[in-house]
Every structure is written in structure tokens, then in C-alpha cells.
Amino acid sequence: MIRKTKIEELECVLEIIEDGREFLRQQGINQWQYGSPSKEDIIKDINKSLSYVYKKSGVIVATAMLTPYDEDYENYPSVWLENSSYLAIHRLATSKKLRNQGIAREFMESIYFFAKSQNIKFLRIDTHIDNKIMRKFLSRFGFKEKGVIKLTMKNILDDKERVAYELEVKQRKVSCETIRDETR
Numbered sequence: 001m002i003r004k005t006k007i008e009e010l011e012c013v014l015e016i017i018e019d020g021r022e023f024l025r026q027q028g029i030n031q032w033q034y035g036s037p038s039k040e041d042i043i044k045d046i047n048k049s050l051s052y053v054y055k056k057s058g059v060i061v062a063t064a065m066l067t068p069y070d071e072d073y074e075n076y077p078s079v080w081l082e083n084s085s086y087l088a089i090h091r092l093a094t095s096k097k098l099r100n101q102g103i104a105r106e107f108m109e110s111i112y113f114f115a116k117s118q119n120i121k122f123l124r125i126d127t128h129i130d131n132k133i134m135r136k137f138l139s140r141f142g143f144k145e146k147g148v149i150k151l152t153m154k155n156i157l158d159d160k161e162r163v164a165y166e167l168e169v170k171q172r173k174v175s176c177e178t179i180r181d182e183t184r
Contacts, residue, residue: 001054002054002107002114005052005063010046014039014042016093016095017037022096024131060095061095061098068085085121089125120169122167125138145163
């Protein structure tokens with residue numbers, strides 16, 4: 001189940017973010033290594049109702065920041081299929097305790113259906129060029145690689161180039177069983 005993060009769940013979300021940070025570090029990926037996303041970033045996301053969690057069996061197992069506007073994405077209008085409604089996905093992370101158990105896919109399916117319920121036309125996400133695991137995951141889910149963009153983040157130590165991806169949210173009615181076919 002996907003829902004907005006409650007402030008009392010901050011420590012749980014931070015633990016999952018730290019799991020993601022460590023996983024990236026182990027892969028030698030220069031992303032999330034210099035304090036971002038920080039505790040203050042997550043608090044700000046929660047206060048703006050942009051932080052979401054995914055619960056399974058009553059336990060928070062994944063988190064993401066979902067926003068209908070991304071300044072960096074707006075700087076690259078020619079990258080996207082069309083300039084219409086979208087939901088940008090950032091800070092996507094899953095608990096290391098459940099890694100390789102399909103949680104990221106379940107969470108992404110929930111995000112897809114959430115976007116669909118809001119009549120959002122596209123899901124957009126970016127990832128580090130060297131993050132082969134995420135890039136493979138996004139492609140398998142049905143996201144299309146749109147090109148390389150450069151982020152304007154304040155952190156001067158992280159690499160700023162990212163590969164941008166986009167997935168059209170189809171508005172026709174589908175069942176949970178057909179989502180996999182629909183996103184490919």
C-alpha cells in the first residue's frame with residue numbers, strides 16, 4: 001500500500017534512505033554520498049506532502065518523493081514526449097532486508113496506479129549514469145530512456161549528470177494482472 005509519509009515515520013524512512021546510500025556506495029556510484037538526501041530534505045518532503053512510503057504486511061519497506069513539478073525536468077522540454085502532466089519520482093529506495101524480493105516493482109506499480117488515479121499522463125525519473133541496476137529495472141518496467149540531463153543540485157560533490165526516463169500512464173482501465181503488459 002502506498003501512502004503519504006507521516007512525520008513519526010521519519011526515522012524509518014531515513015533508515016531506508018541510508019540502506020540506499022550504502023548500496024550505491026558499494027557499487028561505486030557517486031550519488032547520495034555527500035549528505036543528500038538529508039534528514040532536513042525528508043522532513044521538508046513530509047511537510048510538503050511529497051514523501052511517500054510503501055507498506056507490506058504493515059511494515060514500511062520502501063520510500064520515494066513524488067512531485068508534479070521538477071525544475072530540472074522543466075529545463076529540458078525537448079527530452080520529453082510532450083509537455084503535459086507528469087509525476088516525478090525521486091529518492092526511491094527499498095529496505096535492504098527485502099532487496100531482490102520484488103518490492104521495488106510492487107512499489108513502482110503502486111506509483112503507476114496512483115498516477116493513473118490522478119489522471120497524470122507520465123511518470124518521470126532519473127538515475128546516475130553508472131547505476132546499471134536501476135537503469136535495468138526502469139527499462140524492464142517499461143520506462144523509455146530519454147537522454148542525459150544535468151541536475152542543478154546545490155551539492156557540488158555528487159556527479160550531476162543523470163539519465164532521464166519516462167513512462168506513459170495509460171488511462172484505459174486495466175486490472176492488476178495486466179499492468180505488466182501495459183508498461184512494456
